[in-house]
Amino acid sequence: MTALTRLESRPAREHLMTATGGVKSFYEQLLLSDDDAIKTPLARRFLQEQLQQAAQLPDELPRDLSALQNWVEQHSVDVARQYADYVQQRKAGGARQFFSNKAHALFFLQAVAPTKLVDGAWLYGLLPHWKDPRFDGLLSTYLEELGEGNPAQNHVLIYRKLLAEHGLPDTAAITDERYLQGAIQLALGYCAQEYLPEVIGYNLGYEQLPLHLLISAYELSELGIDPLYFTLHVTIDNASIGHAHKAAQSVLQLLPVEGDRDDFLRRVALGYRLNGLGQGSRAIIESFDLDSEVLSMLERKRPFGQHMHSDYSRFEGKTVNQWLSSSEQLPGLLAALENKGWIKRHQDPQASRFWQLIDGPGAAMFGVFSPYEKQLLHDWIAGDWKPEHPAVAVRRGSSVAAETPVPDSDPDIQRLHAALNGLSGHEQMPVLMRWLSPHRHAHPAGLLATRRFIELKSSLL
Ligand SMILES: [Fe+2]
Ligand SMILES: [Fe+2]
Structure with missing residues (x-):
């Protein structure tokens, strides 16, 4: 029985999670708990519920696979053209379209934090496939989200640094709904074995460059806020060789050779639509008062x-x-x-x-x-008052300071070394994988494990 037939036979009373407003606590449980026996069933139930919601959304993905790569490229061409229009308007003296002032921009950075702080999580569950070359595109996307173990390039760390720089308080002000996309990403990451087509489809949607990312980067910089997190994704998610390209290729590579291809593609398209749930960036920006x-x-x-x-x-x-x-x-x-x-x-x-x-x-x-x-x-x-000398625009990357080296005496690093001690390369891989999880990869031991995982992967294959 596929995940979807199981889902369709479930009664509507399963709408528990969102109906009781427990998305935030679900998100935190998935992120913080170390017990897979708790996490996997939780994640499964949540995903089933979200997939039912996603099925109500319009289905835009082409079913003709030969058209997929083109479709992705066309999307990025359209976005580039719309962005060029935007820049032209701004250069001609037009007003900002997203952020009315700096507080508005900071409000946005905080509201999307639950999603950004688990960047890449939907791909976590694919690590066990490291020997299978069909997964290379998705795995290298995941490892790039993790900065390949370099703290200055780890997306979660870059976002944390951005929040800290502007003193954005942790979570008290973030409404439950804003945890939805992050919760979906975590749930996909912990159920990837059962929901592979949905993971592939979600990834295809998420890794396409949206116009709002470009406009956000432009206006953040204008307001004196480092846009690195956003500009980084402009280059890394591109459709010619970047994450969007790899996402489209992965659909083709992981399509079953025999068996029900239509069902697989239907599930890819459903996973794609998970991206449309919850409040999107634009809606969040517009909600500011x-x-x-x-x-x-x-x-x-x-x-x-x-x-x-x-x-x-x-x-x-x-x-x-x-x-x-x-x-x-x-x-x-x-x-x-x-x-x-x-x-x-x-x-x-x-x-x-x-x-x-x-x-x-x-x-x-x-x-x-x-x-x-x-x-x-x-x-x-x-209010309406405008300073004579507006904030100086910030160039990307200006906030990435030199990292203070973590001493070997760090208890997590010691524990990791001890766990790896005496194991063969192949035996080390599953130990390392635990440290590449959404909750751990940004810790010093997680970064070390990521670098070690990459080294071993290339030496063992
Ligand atoms: Fe990212
Ligand atoms: Fe990406």
């Missing part, structure tokens, strides 16, 4: 701040602690700060007393707000 982000940020801060202020300053008769005693009062507090002239909207924030309390050495509230939170307040106060 500066006023409500400012208010929900203040609401997250409120429990910590409501007893911390002196009663010295009063706004419209109330102390700050009184204003902070309930969330309904937050809009009123902002209005009171404006009325008293502590916030002067649509001007340089430096002119606002409230901003001076937050920013700069010696500011009374220095350290209270994270860089992202400050950016929200800054851009909210600035």
Whole structure:
């Protein structure tokens, strides 16, 4: 019985995972648990549910295999042309199309973090096929996502560094739905043996260069944010020799020679459509609302701040602690700060007393707000005001600093060495693979294992 016939015979009550809003906890369980006996059934059930959803989406993939490579190339030609139009508009003085301000861009980087932090995960389960040359394209795609064990090129590490640079808080503000694509990627990675056609199809969809990636890179750089993570994917996912090309080739190479080819292709097409589930990058970008982000940020801060202020300053008769005693009062507090002239909207924030309390050495509230939170307040106060000297555009790669070497005394590295000790090359491969998992590969021992895996793979074949 194929995965899909099993899926189709299942009743609708299986919509459990998303209906109860447990995507985030599912994502974390899959990422953090080390117990395959728990993970595999969880991943399977989740995937079955998601595939049912994907079946409702339009099916765009050509069934004529001789047309597939062309179709992929045509997609990238279309994207390149649309991007050229975009650049032309911008050069002619047109406004940014994605990010209204820097806070908006940071909001986006945070919202897509659950997906970016498991980049490549859908291919993890294919590692056991390292001896089979038909899997070479998919495996080299996975190993490139891992930077081939070089921390400066590991996609997950690059994204983590980007988040850290802008003080984007971990996860509190990320809604459940935004874990969906990451959860799908993890589930595919842990069920690859059963869902090979779906993995191939998902990969084909994910590795095609989207227009939004190009526009994001352009506008991030303009806002003074390092676009390396995005520009890196422009080059690496290209349709001529990059991941998109390998993705299309893999469909042809892994198609069964005998047996039900139509069923295989139907499942590839279904896996492809998994990419369309959840909120896409554009929808996330469009969902940003500066006023409500400012208010929900203040609401997250409120429990910590409501007893911390002196009663010295009063706004419209109330102390700050009184204003902070309930969330309904937050809009009123902002209005009171404006009325008293502590916030002067649509001007340089430096002119606002409230901003001076937050920013700069010696500011009374220095350290209270994270860089992202400050950016929200800054851009909210600035409103229509435009600085005379806008942020200097950032060139790709400027943030990749030299890595501090990890000492051999690192406990995970010691454990890895001990586990490999005395094993033959072939015996080492499964030990190494565990360290190439989505949760581990970005750790120092995971990076070491990735480099060792690549060396051994080429020497053993
Ligand atoms: Fe990537
Ligand atoms: Fe890629």
